[in-house]
Amino acid sequence: xxxxxxxxxxxxxxxxxxxxxxxxxxxxxxxxxxxxxxxxxxxxxxxxxxxxxxxxxxxxxxxxxxxxxxxxxxxxxxxxxxxxxxxxxxxxxxxxxxxxxxxxxxxxxxxxxxxxxxxxxxxxxxxxxxxxxxxxxxxxxxxxxxxxxxxxxxxxxxxxxxxxxxxxxxxxxxxxxxxxxxxxxxxxxxxxxxxxxxxxxxxxxxxxxxxxxxxxxxxxxxxxxxxxxxxxxxxxxxxxxxxxxxxxxxxxxxxxxxxxxxxxxxxxxxxxxxxxxxxxxxxxxxxxxxxxxxxxxxxxxxxxxxxxxxxxxxxxxxxxxxxxxxxxxxxxxxxxxxxxxxxxxxxxxxxxxxxxxxxxxxxxxxxxxxxxxxxxxxxxxxxxxxxxxxxxxxxxxxxxxxxxxxxxxxxxxxxxxxxxxxxxxxxxxxxxxxxxxxxxxxxxxxxxxxxxxxxxxxxxxxxxxxxxxxxxxxxxx
Numbered sequence: 001x002x003x004x005x006x007x008x009x010x011x012x013x014x015x016x017x018x019x020x021x022x023x024x025x026x027x028x029x030x031x032x033x034x035x036x037x038x039x040x041x042x043x044x045x046x047x048x049x050x051x052x053x054x055x056x057x058x059x060x061x062x063x064x065x066x067x068x069x070x071x072x073x074x075x076x077x078x079x080x081x082x083x084x085x086x087x088x089x090x091x092x093x094x095x096x097x098x099x100x101x102x103x104x105x106x107x108x109x110x111x112x113x114x115x116x117x118x119x120x121x122x123x124x125x126x127x128x129x130x131x132x133x134x135x136x137x138x139x140x141x142x143x144x145x146x147x148x149x150x151x152x153x154x155x156x157x158x159x160x161x162x163x164x165x166x167x168x169x170x171x172x173x174x175x176x177x178x179x180x181x182x183x184x185x186x187x188x189x190x191x192x193x194x195x196x197x198x199x200x201x202x203x204x205x206x207x208x209x210x211x212x213x214x215x216x217x218x219x220x221x222x223x224x225x226x227x228x229x230x231x232x233x234x235x236x237x238x239x240x241x242x243x244x245x246x247x248x249x250x251x252x253x254x255x256x257x258x259x260x261x262x263x264x265x266x267x268x269x270x271x272x273x274x275x276x277x278x279x280x281x282x283x284x285x286x287x288x289x290x291x292x293x294x295x296x297x298x299x300x301x302x303x304x305x306x307x308x309x310x311x312x313x314x315x316x317x318x319x320x321x322x323x324x325x326x327x328x329x330x331x332x333x334x335x336x337x338x339x340x341x342x343x344x345x346x347x348x349x350x351x352x353x354x355x356x357x358x359x360x361x362x363x364x365x366x367x368x369x370x371x372x373x374x375x376x377x378x379x380x381x382x383x384x385x386x387x388x389x390x391x392x393x394x395x396x397x398x399x400x401x402x403x404x405x406x407x408x409x410x411x412x413x414x415x416x417x418x419x420x421x422x423x424x425x426x427x428x429x430x431x432x433x434x435x436x437x438x439x440x441x442x443x444x445x446x447x448x449x450x451x452x453x454x455x456x457x458x459x460x461x462x463x464x465x466x467x468x469x470x471x472x473x474x475x476x477x
Contacts, residue, residue, distance in 0.1 A: 026054020028427030029166030035431030059337030240272030358384035366425035404430030
C-alpha cells in the first residue's frame with residue numbers, strides 16, 4: 001500500500017476578501033477579531049466548532065486563572081478581558097467582586113459565556129464563519145495570499161491582507177511552512193460537570209482534615225483562603241492535583257476501589273474542581289493524557305478511553321467524596337482540552353525568569369501579574385508587573401501572519417502564557433497589530449510599535465502605570 005497520495009487540483013471559489021482573517025474562535029481569536037474590527041478594518045473570524053469559546057466552551061474549561069491582580073492588589077489586565085468579566089458579573093454568572101487577589105480562579109457559566117461572545121463579535125461587526133476549518137494556504141514568497149477552509153458546502157478560499165493564527169495549535173503557521181516546534185508528549189484533559197453537589201459539605205471535609213488540604217498544588221492557596229473564597233466570595237477551587245493528598249482517594253486506590261490510570265489516561269486522582277455559588281454545577285478535571293495530540297490515532301484513542309472513564313470518576317465521587325452523594329453528571333466536554341502542541345520560534349523566547357523579574361520590553365503589548373514558583377510547589381503571584389512583548393507573536397519568514405494564542409507564541413518552555421487571561425491579552429494585541437498592518441500595507445514585523453500601543457491604550461488595554469507609559473514615550477495617552 002502506498003504511504004502517500006496526491007490531492008486532485010481543482011478550482012476553489014473565493015468566498016471572502018477581508019482585511020484581517022482570524023483563524024480560531026477561542027478567547028484569543030474572539031479578542032483578536034473584536035479588536036481588529038474596533039480598529040476600523042473588515043474582519044473575518046473562522047471557527048471549527050458550531051459556537052465560539054474554544055477550550056473555554058467546547059472543552060468546558062469555564063474558569064480563568066487569576067493572573068489579573070498583583071500580590072499588592074493592582075489590576076494589571078483590562079481591555080476585552082475586563083469587559084467580559086464585568087458582563088458575566090452583571091448577568092449574575094461569576095463572582096461580582098472579582099477584582100481581588102484573594103481569588104485564585106474566576107469560574108463562570110459557559111452557556112451565558114457563549115452568548116456573550118456572540119454579542120461581542122456581532123456588535124463589533126465581525127463576519128463569523130462556524131463549522132469551518134482552515135485546511136491549506138496559498139503562499140507567494142513570504143506572503144500568505146489565500147487561506148482555504150473546509151465547510152459543509154465545500155472548500156472555499158478567503159483572501160486576507162493579514163491573518164491571525166489563534167488556532168491554539170499554530171495551524172496556519174504549519175500550513176504556511178514557518179518554523180514551529182512540537183515535542184510530544186503534549187498535554188490534554190477531558191473535563192465534565194456534575195450537578196446536585198453540596199459544596200458546603202465538601203469544604204467542611206477539608207476544614208476537618210487540615211493535613212489533606214493541598215496548599216502547594218497549582219496556585220498556592222492556604223486553607224483559610226480556600227474557605228473564605230467559598231463562604232465570602234462564592235468561588236470554590238480545589239487545586240488541580242489536590243486529590244493526591246486526599247486520604248479517601250489514595251486509600252481507595254490502595255484497596256483497588258479506584259485507579260490512578262488506565263490505558264492512555266493518567267492522573268485520575270488529581271481532582272481539580274471549579275465552581276461558583278449559584279451555578280448548581282461543579283467542573284471536574286481529573287483525566288489527563290500525555291500523548292502526541294497531533295497524531296489523530298493517539299488523540300482519538302485517548303478521547304474514547306476518557307469518555308468511558310468519566311462515569312468511573314463520577315461514580316467514585318458519588319461513593320466517597322462528601323457532598324457528592326446525590327450528584328449526577330450534567331455535561332461532558334465536546335472535545336479534549338489540549339494544553340499545548342505546536343508553538344512558534346520567533347527568534348526570541350519569553351522565559352519564566354522574564355515573568356518573575358517583571359522584565360521591561362519596549363515592544364510591550366500587554367501585561368499580567370508577575371509570578372514565581374514556591375519552593376514547596378505551586379505558583380505565587382508577586383507585586384510586580386510582567387510584560388508581554390510583541391516579538392513573541394511573529395513567526396519567522398511570513399510577512400502577514402501574527403500568532404494570537406498564548407499556547408503557540410514563542411516561549412521557553414512552551415505554553416508559558418497559555419492561560420485564558422494572557423490569551424485575551426495576546427489576542428487583542430494581535431488583532432490591533434493585524435489591523436494596523438493591513439491599513440498601512442506593511443509587513444507585521446514592520447508596524448510601528450508605538451502605533452500598536454496607542455491603539456491598545458485607546459481600547460483600554462493596560463500597558464503600565466503613568467511612569468511606565470512615559471518611559472515608553474506615551475505620556476499624552
